[in-house]
Amino acid sequence: MTYSQKSKESNPIGVFDSRIGGLTVVKALMDLLPHENIVYFGDTARVPYGSKSPEVIREYASEDTRLLLGYDVKLIVIACNTVSAVALDVVENISRIPVVGMILPGAEAAVRSSKKKRIGVIGTSATIRSDAYTRAIQSLENSASVFKAACPLFVPLAEEGLTRHKATQLIAKEYLFPLTLNKIDTLVLGCTHYPLLKETIDLVTNHSLTLIDSGEAAARTVLKMLDDACLRNPSALKPNVTFLVSDIPYRFSEVGEPFLGRKLGLVKKVTPIHVR
Amino acid sequence: MTYSQKSKESNPIGVFDSRIGGLTVVKALMDLLPHENIVYFGDTARVPYGSKSPEVIREYASEDTRLLLGYDVKLIVIACNTVSAVALDVVENISRIPVVGMILPGAEAAVRSSKKKRIGVIGTSATIRSDAYTRAIQSLENSASVFKAACPLFVPLAEEGLTRHKATQLIAKEYLFPLTLNKIDTLVLGCTHYPLLKETIDLVTNHSLTLIDSGEAAARTVLKMLDDACLRNPSALKPNVTFLVSDIPYRFSEVGEPFLGRKLGLVKKVTPIHVR
Numbered sequence: 001m002t003y004s005q006k007s008k009e010s011n012p013i014g015v016f017d018s019r020i021g022g023l024t025v026v027k028a029l030m031d032l033l034p035h036e037n038i039v040y041f042g043d044t045a046r047v048p049y050g051s052k053s054p055e056v057i058r059e060y061a062s063e064d065t066r067l068l069l070g071y072d073v074k075l076i077v078i079a080c081n082t083v084s085a086v087a088l089d090v091v092e093n094i095s096r097i098p099v100v101g102m103i104l105p106g107a108e109a110a111v112r113s114s115k116k117k118r119i120g121v122i123g124t125s126a127t128i129r130s131d132a133y134t135r136a137i138q139s140l141e142n143s144a145s146v147f148k149a150a151c152p153l154f155v156p157l158a159e160e161g162l163t164r165h166k167a168t169q170l171i172a173k174e175y176l177f178p179l180t181l182n183k184i185d186t187l188v189l190g191c192t193h194y195p196l197l198k199e200t201i202d203l204v205t206n207h208s209l210t211l212i213d214s215g216e217a218a219a220r221t222v223l224k225m226l227d228d229a230c231l232r233n234p235s236a237l238k239p240n241v242t243f244l245v246s247d248i249p250y251r252f253s254e255v256g257e258p259f260l261g262r263k264l265g266l267v268k269k270v271t272p273i274h275v276r
Numbered sequence: 277m278t279y280s281q282k283s284k285e286s287n288p289i290g291v292f293d294s295r296i297g298g299l300t301v302v303k304a305l306m307d308l309l310p311h312e313n314i315v316y317f318g319d320t321a322r323v324p325y326g327s328k329s330p331e332v333i334r335e336y337a338s339e340d341t342r343l344l345l346g347y348d349v350k351l352i353v354i355a356c357n358t359v360s361a362v363a364l365d366v367v368e369n370i371s372r373i374p375v376v377g378m379i380l381p382g383a384e385a386a387v388r389s390s391k392k393k394r395i396g397v398i399g400t401s402a403t404i405r406s407d408a409y410t411r412a413i414q415s416l417e418n419s420a421s422v423f424k425a426a427c428p429l430f431v432p433l434a435e436e437g438l439t440r441h442k443a444t445q446l447i448a449k450e451y452l453f454p455l456t457l458n459k460i461d462t463l464v465l466g467c468t469h470y471p472l473l474k475e476t477i478d479l480v481t482n483h484s485l486t487l488i489d490s491g492e493a494a495a496r497t498v499l500k501m502l503d504d505a506c507l508r509n510p511s512a513l514k515p516n517v518t519f520l521v522s523d524i525p526y527r528f529s530e531v532g533e534p535f536l537g538r539k540l541g542l543v544k545k546v547t548p549i550h551v552r
Contacts, residue, residue, distance in 0.1 A: 044327075044328075045328065045332060046322065047327065048324075051320075051323065051525045051526075052320075052321065052523055052525060053523050053524060053525060053526075056321060056523050125526065125527075126526070129526065152432070152436055153432055153433070153436055153438070155432075156428070156429055156431075156432040157429070160428055160429055162429075162447075165446075165447075166446055167443035167444075167446040167447045168443075170441075170442055170443040170446070171438075171441075171443050247328055247329050247332050248329060249327045249328060249329060250327075250329075250401065250402070250405065251401075
């Protein structure tokens with residue numbers, strides 16, 4: 001993984017996801033790296049990736065990567081745990097620039113945080129099934145015990161804005177109770193939608209766990225990589241943050257804004273190779 | 277809408293949907309027409325259609341139709357309310373065989389059932405936004421009052437098997453309470469996933485409403501159309517029911533079987549034009 005000779009400090013960071021979850025990662029990047037230009041691509045025409053087979057996800061990820069490379073990005077963030085879990089190597093092989101996935105930064109933050117080395121991981125069915133977090137955590141700390149749970153309803157509940165609803169609390173309790181029985185002290189929110197449910201997750205686990213936001217962890221990795229390579233954008237001007245999607249669905253900006261934590265502004269429709 | 281000269285009684289009925297919701301329609305067809313051959317196509321590589329723009333849905337519907345025509349179907353059922361609402365004309369224009377959507381049969385059944393002519397309609401955001409049920413109901417009975425509500429969480433709740441869960445009851449109450457205030461006596465379940473939530477919907481509305489299953493209504497329309505054209509399959513043999521999908525996701529059969537009400541059997545992967 002070496003920086004291409006052509007990468008320049010002012011080139012944007014490329015970020016992609018299947019839809020809007022990745023906007024929580026863009027939020028973390030904008031908070032931590034307020035002068036970086038960013039190009040975000042949400043593959044809204046083919047969302048969700050999580051319910052598709054690994055082969056299809058890898059094909060989509062390679063097309064998304066090629067699209068971002070067309071914008072001369074200096075680094076790519078795979079702002080989706082599912083894609084990071086099953087297609088990180090695809091993105092790395094195609095691009096000659098650094099790639100940051102969600103899994104390793106989240107795993108590193110969890111291992112640093114957990115005193116008992118008993119770590120819980122929650123995510124979509126595809127992420128949990130892939131076992132990528134367990135492998136990453138145990139490669140960093142082989143004595144760590146990892147307990148995992150898929151929480152498939154968290155994504156639609158977050159998108160519908162029921163982040164603190166009684167129904168969400170009931171569902172969260174059922175998903176998380178078996179994990180707490182295993183005496184974990186740290187829980188990785190292994191899906192970019194889950195930061196919106198942080199308060200509810202904290203509530204139903206009696207404020208007993210350190211919650212790891214994988215997007216925030218990834219943003220810290222991006223900062224370090226850019227610093228190491230002297231590629232931070234030195235400009236103090238307001239950066240360009242560009243939002244690209246493959247389809248503009250109804251209420252896209254309305255649903256997306258709580259994820260980004262600010263107004264989305266202009267969203268442009270583009271067509272990656274082979275979409276449709 | 278005339279039958280093609282080539283259509284034969286033993287040719288299959290073609291049914292398509294974006295994934296598994298349409299299996300409740302196949303169930304209704306198999307119950308009502310137990311000797312008909314059926315080809316079902318679930319476009320699992322591009323699911324869900326409901327969150328996409330009408331232009332994209334129309335394009336997908338035309339490709340799905342062409343795929344089914346390749347199987348010499350004698351009639352096409354659009355087993356998805358969203359597609360029926362925004363792309364019925366596309367399917368009708370491409371095929372030279374009869375097409376049954378979900379909207380008109382559901383609207384007819386509701387008008388027949390409602391004494392007060394005060395009818396509620398629930399569906400996905402896309403179906404409700406299209407206003408297709410309101411137009412269909414009022415074209416049949418212009419004095420009818422139609423009250424509608426989008427219930428976007430019902431699909432993931434049904435797919436996760438939380439059909440009678442306390443959380444589902446809480447969410448259903450919130451969705452349906454405003455409708456009951458309008459003194460409706462009939463409620464159209466305007467999404468093929470919703471029959472799985474029938475008991476919960478009946479419970480939270482105090483057993484006060486006649487619930488119209490749009491899939492059952494569509495099956496009755498299919499029976500009538502085949503009878504009118506003398507195209508019922510006369511064979512008393514066990515029919516062929518073929519399940520085609522554009523991707524085979526994890527747990528597809530497991531999630532699909534409650535929708536079909538029986539074992540799914542063999543599921544074959546096919547690629548409609550332009551998928552991927």
